């Protein structure tokens with residue numbers, strides 16, 4: 001496969017990637033840039049400066065998002081938005097998020113250098129707190145501008161007891177002015193995000209980039225099972241109400257439920273489990289665990305959720321346990337815009353990419369809430385061993401450049417029609 005000459009500036013993009021990864025750096029390749037932290041602010045300031053050098057009008061809104069705007073022929077036309085996030089997990093890597101922001105910037109900077117004036121304004125956005133680690137709720141900036149924040153979110157605290165409200169003020173935003181940073185309905189035409197794949201498909205196919213057809217929606221539940229504690233040596237097996245035995249059955253039950261349809265992308269995970277009293281010689285009295293259920297097909301996900309809820313009820317009953325199920329988050333899966341996909345297919349061919357895999361995203365992204373108000377599309381860049389949220393996260397400069405070129409071409413096509 002020969003990729004034709006790039007219009008975008010790979011060397012500049014690489015330099016931006018390298019410089020940004022110095023902020024919050026730990027070890028050789030780790031990045032810790034938690035949302036609204038000192039490092040986050042430094043990162044935002046740096047990218048803002050690059051946006052200004054690229055000729056964009058910049059602003060930081062009250063959600064903590066950074067926005068750089070290139071004016072179009074019609075300033076009142078709905079915006080074409082490109083972006084991702086630069087906040088990270090506590091032990092994150094250099095690529096998850098930044099390639100979409102800096103790739104977006106590179107695409108728009110190139111448009112400006114090529115003296116292309118798009119029909120509509122183009123905005124590059126770096127969304128605040130995509131990761132959700134600090135306040136246990138992510139996609140903050142993208143839910144914010146689209147009017148999807150929930151009651152009480154500003155009062156959520158981080159591990160040091162700092163509320164999101166306090167963190168926003170510390171960052172320099174005004175949490176009482178959030179409404180002024182929302183985009184009115186109809187004012188965003190499309191949102192395009194480039195992101196690392198965080199999975200194995202592109203590496204296995206040995207291709208630099210792929211295009212995304214849809215994003216899985218996660219359902220997050222917390223289940224609490226309560227039985228009875230007792231002496232591990234004296235209480236006979238037949239009369240026990242062991243909450244962990246119930247949890248074990250539910251864990252394998254979930255595993256079976258999500259695998260009923262061969263080749264379906266449904267996934268289910270119990271990733272966090274707390275046992276009380278958690279002692280060798282005491283029968284577990286209470287077990288609390290999380291469930292993460294994702295699918296691209298909401299009907300199938302709903303079906304599996306119903307089966308799972310029934311299974312939890314039956315299992316609790318059989319084991320003499322009380323149970324509660326709390327819904328923490330439910331997000332509907334979204335399809336990407338067929339129109340933008342078609343542009344990407346055509347442009348990737350024109351670039352000399354003969355194979356462009358089309359895949360679904362199991363991870364959620366800022367594109368998911370954006371889909372509520374606009375068309376969305378995503379480009380995935382090959383990521384080594386599918387690793388993310390880890391210092392070992394890696395994508396090559398060449399692959400990121402190819403993804404950025406496709407982003408640039410897609411935006412030019414959408415922005416000018418040629």
Ligand SMILES: [Zn+2]
Pocket residue numbers: 085096097130195
């Ligand atoms: Zn990300």
